Amino acid sequence: MQPFTILTGPACGLAQSGLDTDQIIPARFMKRPRSAGYADVLFHDLRQDPAFALNDPRHAGAVILAARRNFGGGSSREAAVYALADYGIRCVIAPSFGDIFTANAAGQGLLPAQVTEEDGEAILAALADERLANVDLQACSIRIGVRAWAFNIEPVFRTKLLNGWDDIDLTRSCQAAIDAFVARDTATRGWAGRKQAVLF
Amino acid sequence: MTAPRTLFEKVWDAHSIVSREDGQSLLWVDRHFLHEGSFNAFDQMRARNGAVARPALSLAITDHYAPTKGRDSGAGDPAIADIMQRLVVNARDFGVPLIGLRDSRQGIVHVVGPERGLTLPGLVIVCGDSHTSTHGALGAIGLGIGASEAAHVLMTQTLWQRRPKLMRVCVTGALPPGASAKDVALAIVARLGADGGRHHAIEYAGDTIRALSVEGRLTLCNMSIECGARCGMVAPDEKTIDYLRGRPDAPEDFAAAADAWALLPSDADAAFDREIMLSGAEIAPIVTWGTSPEDALPIVGCVPDPAGMQDAARADHAREAIAYMGLHAGQRLQDIAVDRVFIGSCTNSRIEDLREAARVLAGRQARVPGMVSPGSGPVKRQAEEEGLHLIFIAAGLDWVDAGCSMCVGMNGDLVRPGERCASTTNRNFKGRQGPGSRTHLMSPAMAAAAAVAGRLQDVRPMLTGRAC
Ligand code: SF4
Numbered sequence: 198m199q200p201f202t203i204l205t206g207p208a209c210g211l212a213q214s215g216l217d218t219d220q221i222i223p224a225r226f227m228k229r230p231r232s233a234g235y236a237d238v239l240f241h242d243l244r245q246d247p248a249f250a251l252n253d254p255r256h257a258g259a260v261i262l263a264a265r266r267n268f269g270g271g272s273s274r275e276a277a278v279y280a281l282a283d284y285g286i287r288c289v290i291a292p293s294f295g296d297i298f299t300a301n302a303a304g305q306g307l308l309p310a311q312v313t314e315e316d317g318e319a320i321l322a323a324l325a326d327e328r329l330a331n332v333d334l335q336a337c338s339i340r341i342g343v344r345a346w347a348f349n350i351e352p353v354f355r356t357k358l359l360n361g362w363d364d365i366d367l368t369r370s371c372q373a374a375i376d377a378f379v380a381r382d383t384a385t386r387g388w389a390g391r392k393q394a395v396l397f
Numbered sequence: 398m399t400a401p402r403t404l405f406e407k408v409w410d411a412h413s414i415v416s417r418e419d420g421q422s423l424l425w426v427d428r429h430f431l432h433e434g435s436f437n438a439f440d441q442m443r444a445r446n447g448a449v450a451r452p453a454l455s456l457a458i459t460d461h462y463a464p465t466k467g468r469d470s471g472a473g474d475p476a477i478a479d480i481m482q483r484l485v486v487n488a489r490d491f492g493v494p495l496i497g498l499r500d501s502r503q504g505i506v507h508v509v510g511p512e513r514g515l516t517l518p519g520l521v522i523v524c525g526d527s528h529t530s531t532h533g534a535l536g537a538i539g540l541g542i543g544a545s546e547a548a549h550v551l552m553t554q555t556l557w558q559r560r561p562k563l564m565r566v567c568v569t570g571a572l573p574p575g576a577s578a579k580d581v582a583l584a585i586v587a588r589l590g591a592d593g594g595r596h597h598a599i600e601y602a603g604d605t606i607r608a609l610s611v612e613g614r615l616t617l618c619n620m621s622i623e624c625g626a627r628c629g630m631v632a633p634d635e636k637t638i639d640y641l642r643g644r645p646d647a648p649e650d651f652a653a654a655a656d657a658w659a660l661l662p663s664d665a666d667a668a669f670d671r672e673i674m675l676s677g678a679e680i681a682p683i684v685t686w687g688t689s690p691e692d693a694l695p696i697v698g699c700v701p702d703p704a705g706m707q708d709a710a711r712a713d714h715a716r717e718a719i720a721y722m723g724l725h726a727g728q729r730l731q732d733i734a735v736d737r738v739f740i741g742s743c744t745n746s747r748i749e750d751l752r753e754a755a756r757v758l759a760g761r762q763a764r765v766p767g768m769v770s771p772g773s774g775p776v777k778r779q780a781e782e783e784g785l786h787l788i789f790i791a792a793g794l795d796w797v798d799a800g801c802s803m804c805v806g807m808n809g810d811l812v813r814p815g816e817r818c819a820s821t822t823n824r825n826f827k828g829r830q831g832p833g834s835r836t837h838l839m840s841p842a843m844a845a846a847a848a849v850a851g852r853l854q855d856v857r858p859m860l861t862g863r864a865c
């Protein structure tokens with residue numbers, strides 16, 4: 198995974214709340230393999246409306262999105278993150294995100310930057326005039342023109358994004374602890390295992 | 398002496414292998430459910446040359462794309478046939494047990510788990526599906542995860558998680574006639590907001606919750622994700638134990654398991670980060686009017702007026718939702734005509750849900766087309782033994798096979814563009830039931846009432862003289 202440090206690039210404001218993962222990628226496009234790419238289906242149905250902000254040629258090449266509360270709520274589909282990432286989005290700014298979306302994003306190198314509702318509105322307003330934004334994950338700050346705002350991100354996700362870490366390597370290094378847990382757990386919670394006799 | 402702990406903390410602590418300074422814990426996973434959409438997780442594992450750590454703790458089920466009609470001849474759409482087949486191949490290649498399309502146990506993963514007794518109190522259960530919160534109804538931690546996390550679970554049988562904050566939602570008082578677990582769930586989502594539960598694990602408590610059947614608790618916990626919560630739980634009690642006893646995959650040493658479960662309920666003085674109180678006696682049948690599950694109001698109400706809203710962002714949302722839904726501010730909810738009805742999904746497709754719908758439909762005719770999809774093969778057979786299917790068919794509704802069906806439309810069971818559907822599902826997002834679809838969420842009884850009336854309708858007058 199590509200580490201995330203500082204990102205400067207075109208930003209697009211979507212003044213909508215509840216952009217759930219069904220809006221980010223409608224269910225009917227989820228049959229395709231990851232390798233086929235998801236860029237063309239990002240916000241597919243919303244983009245049928247010519248007035249949808251991402252359709253504006255001025256927003257071509259956007260790498261940062263700003264939206265209202267509850268971005269990425271709903272379905273756990275990681276394809277929502279694939280669609281954003283394949284389109285070129287590397288950071289989404291919003292007052293709140295779906296918890297599962299946040300974890301999926303951090304695992305795929307996409308920064309979910311959480312701001313206050315007030316700052317979120319100010320950022321959307323700033324993006325009406327300005328095209329470029331700067332996001333600094335070290336400093337946890339967003340700059341647009343001469344204005345700056347702080348954002349929040351869970352420390353673990355920040356570390357993961359800064360380093361481009363992968364959980365599986367980390368977990369493998371805990372194998373001894375896992376084995377010890379399993380030995381203990383089998384002795385104390387024998388009922389929690391699966392009946393060996395049951396075959397599917 | 399150990400400090401008092403909540404149900405959630407007891408289950409969490411029993412699964413925590415390692416805790417890091419940054420607040421993440423590595424959790425042991427007792428059950429991992431997979432479905433057709435899990436192909437991304439299998440592909441990621443394949444790309445790493447990975448193997449499944451504990452195949453016996455995994456179970457793959459065909460549900461999201463399962464055809465609900467004529468399934469013996471397979472799926473008509475080759476792309477759908479292909480994605481179902483990919484699950485079969487992945488299960489076979491990686492040695493994961495499978496309940497496939499033609500298996501008599503097939504159904505929606507969140508119905509099948511509890512029904513088989515695979516879902517148990519005190520377990521950590523994960524699935525690449527946000528409604529995994531459902532399993533909390535039996536006192537488990539049920540976590541929806543993404544594909545990369547699912548690949549991680551497949552390869553290690555563990556998951557990194559940050560411990561969520563704890564919220565207790567306490568509901569007290571007897572529910573009035575006509576109100577059900579779905580109405581409790583919608584009332585809670587309306588109260589908290591669609592993101593009000595984020596970063597939290599919810600424990601549902603209070604005598605209203607205790608009085609709910611296990612089926613009702615499954616409906617309630619299912620909707621936890623609709624207020625953004627990480628999971629929802631109900632402490633196991635006698636009802637839980639009675640429900641699980643004799644289930645095909647329940648523990649062999651059931652008595653020992655039940656003894657362990659008795660220790661799980663939250664200690665009397667355990668602390669929660671947040672507490673919410675609701676009066677069950679004041680919960681009336683509820684429907685949604687907008688495009689978020691938080692847009693929920695009692696059926697006797699009217700579509701809200703954005704002009705009267707203080708918060709500009711909320712007013713924008715309401716304006717847009719009303720336009721999308723083809724409604725107008727101030728319109729009586731009961732005046733909204735519907736085009737079709739769907740009774741099914743992991744929220745409301747269990748036997749009790751079908752009985753509730755049948756109680757309203759018996760001897761009545763549906764004015765609009767509709768579909769009833771039971772949650773699993775066993776639910777379907779039980780309903781047929783009870784003759785419920787005859788009531789649905791006589792009313793003019795389609796009685797079909799089990800699967801996610803019109804909840805998400807992946808199998809081709811779609812609400813057409815511009816059509817309005819009275820639905821027992823959990824999400825009224827734009828386009829959720831198909832491009833341009835308009836969804837009103839409600840209980841099975843209310844969906845049955847809407848079928849008969851051809852519009853949104855208060856079910857209460859229709860229950861007079863009918864046995865509970
Ligand atoms: S029934 Fe609907 S909500 Fe439930 S698992 Fe299937 S698609 Fe998801």
